[in-house]
Amino acid sequence: MKQFAYVDDGATGRVVSPEEAAHANGAAKLVWIHLDQKDDATEAFLADKLKLNHIVVSALTALETRPRCEAMGEGALINLRGLSLQDEPEADELVSIRMWIGRGCIVSVARYTMRPLPTLCDAFKAGKVKDPGDFVAMLADLITADLDPDVAELGDQLDECELMLDASRTFRLRREIAGTRAKAIEYRRFVAPQRQALERLSALDCDWLEEDDRLHLGESADRFARMAEELESIRERAALMHEQITDLRAEVIDTRALLISIVALIFLPLTFLTGLLGMNVNGIPFAHEPWAFWGVVGVCVLMAVGIAAWFRYAHWLR
Incomplete structure (x- = not known):
C-alpha cells in the first residue's frame, strides 16, 4: 500500500x-x-x-x-x-x-x-x-x-x-x-x-x-x-x-566472597601447622612415633571444627 x-x-x-x-x-x-x-x-x-x-x-x-x-x-x-x-x-x-x-x-x-x-x-x-x-x-x-x-x-x-x-x-x-x-x-x-x-x-x-x-x-x-x-x-x-x-547480584557476590573468605580462614592455621611440621629438619617432635601422622590429622580436624564453630557463634555462617 x-x-x-x-x-x-x-x-x-x-x-x-x-x-x-x-x-x-x-x-x-x-x-x-x-x-x-x-x-x-x-x-x-x-x-x-x-x-x-x-x-x-x-x-x-x-x-x-x-x-x-x-x-x-x-x-x-x-x-x-x-x-x-x-x-x-x-x-x-x-x-x-x-x-x-x-x-x-x-x-x-x-x-x-x-x-x-x-x-x-x-x-x-x-x-x-x-x-x-x-x-x-x-x-x-x-x-x-x-x-x-x-x-x-x-x-x-x-x-x-x-x-x-x-x-x-x-x-x-x-x-x-x-x-x-x-x-x-x-x-x-x-x-x-x-x-x-x-x-x-x-x-x-x-x-x-x-x-x-x-x-x-x-x-x-x-x-x-x-x-x-x-x-x-x-x-x-x-x-x-x-x-x-x-x-540481588551484589548480595550473591557478597555471600560467595564471604564463604570463600571463611574457607580460607579455616585452612590458614592448618596450612601453617602442616607447613611447620613438614620442614625437612631435625628436631620435629614425635617424628618417629607410629601415631604421629594420625595425631596431626586429629589436631587439624579439631582446629577446623573449632574455627567453624566460632564462625557459627559469631554469625558469619548461617
Missing part, C-alpha cells in the same frame, strides 16, 4: 489515481490522496499538481517528524504516529503519517505503512468517511485502539518479571526488563506529543471539524494521556526492578 487515492462524489468512495484525484479536487465532495514519501516524484506532485506552498511540502516530505498540529490558512498540517504494518528494521517503533487537511481535501504522505491504514481505506470505500473531520477523528481512534493493547502488554511483561524476580534468573530478567524499558521509552517519545497534537487539533478553529469530531479527538487525546502515564510508570518500574536485580 504505497500510493493511492479516493474520490467521494456523494455516495461511496471510488479508487482513482493520484493524478485523477488532484484533478477532481474542488469539484468532488471529498478527495483523499496518499503518497509514498520514498518516491522522488512526491515532492514535485505536491507542489505542481496540488499547488501546496513550500512550507507544507517540506513538512510533508521531511525525513524526521514528530506528532504536531499547525493551522495553515483554511487547512491544517497534522503529523500522527502509529504502529507499522510491516516490521522494517530501519523504521521507528511508531511510524508517521503526515497530512495536510482542508475542506474537502486530504493529502497524506507516509514512508512506512501504518497498521490502521487499511481499515481506514475500507471505511472510506464504504462511505463511512463523510468529511475531513470524520477522517482525522477515525484515524486517531484507530491509532489509539491499535496501540493501547501494546502498551498494556508492556505492563504485563513487567508484572511477569516481578513475579520471577530471583537471584538465579537475573541475567535473563535483565535482558527482558531492558527490552521492555527501551520500548516504553520509544513509545513515550511520540505518545506524549501526540496527545498535545490531538488536543490542539480538537480546539482548531476550522469549519470542517464538527462538534462530534472534536469530542472523538478529545477522547483519543485522553487515551493518549493515559498511555503516556502508563509508559512513564513502566519506565520507572523497570528502573526500580533493574536496581533490585543489581542488589
